[in-house]
Amino acid sequence: MMKIGGCSAVFLSLLALVLVLLSFVGINPEVPKQAPYRFTGYLSWLPKQEGSDDNMLDAATLFNIITMIIASYYALKWAYNPPTNPKLITHFYSADDNDVASSPTIDFNRVLAIYIVTTLLAGAVLFFVGAGKIWVAVGVFHNASEFIILIMLGSGGKIKSSTFWPILGFYIFIISITCILFKFPYDALWFKGQGLCFDWALIIEFTRIYLTTLHELKHGGANHDDLDELIENEDDSSQHKSIIHHPHQLLLLIFGAFFHLIGNFVFTIFLYSFYA
Template identity: 35%
Template sequence: MFYRRIFSITINIIIIFTILLSFRFTKNEFPEQERSRFTGYLTWHGKLSHFDQESYDASLWFWIVINGLSAVYAFVWASKRNLPKKVITYIYQENGSRTTSHFLNVIIAYYITFTFVSGFALFLFDNGKMFSTFAAFHNAFELAMILLFFQGGKITLKYFYATVGGYIFLVNLLDITLPWPINGLWFKAQGLCLDFALCIVFTRTYKATQEYVEGLTSAQLPLVNDEDHPFEEDSSISPLIIQHPQQLLLLIFSSAIHIVGNAFAALFPSDGWG
């Protein structure tokens, strides 16, 4: 099953790559690349019209700061081992077994961290080859999350790290060697593919978990009070609204917002390909 998925992904990549190569045989005229204001490197966009640099920088730095703070919190949360049972999320399998979301929490923490790094790289280098070197790691952790769900929440595949590392190498290789604008289109296309795939995986996980837990009693579910960790002991981490598996909706919501942002930037590239 896993190798069939890998084959399917490979075929899709080949199709995308073929479409990008078709631009070589068209007579479309692409804008001349602008240079980064700090480094002078060529970017993946032409001259920008009706562009407010100050507003763009303000929104970008807001994004950077929020992601930086979120990364710190994510690592603090992921490093906790003795969490109350009521706040532990489980990934359920078709056979009824379950795995805690510890590995997923760690990968999400790294994902947020490299989102922070990518934001800083975007500010410093603008949108281009140098930026994509850092942003590829952001995308790589999306791939890692997808692979983790396919493995039931644990890293059991011996080629897990090789697959993620190979992805990073391939993306950067094509970004560096392909000519403009194919390299920018390639980077945006493969990134959007991962964004959509991750949102689909989150949605399927939520639906599967929802169907599985329908027959369970409240005592068998996380996010409920238990005798070992009563509500009064630590009300700061006691969920008052979210019931399992509704917390998974946060992943679907955030991934959907991510898709909207990336798609908007691709369709209306007033600030480049970012």
């Protein structure tokens, strides 16, 4: 089977999304009217619903911002100050028929920290200016950080191709320009649709890595013993007794991605359809 690069796979997925959206051309559904956001007066993607409680939404958003501030602080602190003892640094492991290799997760951890920060910024800007074209200027970097995570997961924890960064810049440019030019509701549908693709992809990729690692540890090939030895050495090097053993720490990434997706659904669909 022909193998394709991670970047190509992502863009093929986005192309499929565009084709799906084009299939709706000619359909004229009833589109709710935009409402001005109360702080700025700019038209928001989220229509005003009779009977809705702004206090509930504000409380949820502020709680999210506060927790993300705390998470961002510790994520940046831990990611950019890794242990000085190399034995305490976790690794990506890969095993084939010829060799067992490992790659430090330092860069990946830093990208995760940046992802948390961009999530914080997206939430803060959402609170102050509302969901709309201005919010896209920040929200697109949140999606871009998810893009980077997916590519790193597919590349053994490193960005191996120098062409990725121009592709990432092109993605940010295209999403920003199209959302500026598209009229409502196509700008909202386009941005939210491609963003949800990344959210689903993260859950799928984290789950795939977790299940593949479990399978490799139980039914590995010729280098199974070497892989076990690498992991055992890493676990034994910890200064404290571990309460989560490899690879179960990956469940934290799966749960985080899952709740992030659930939050998107609740905010976008259920919260406003409840008052419709």
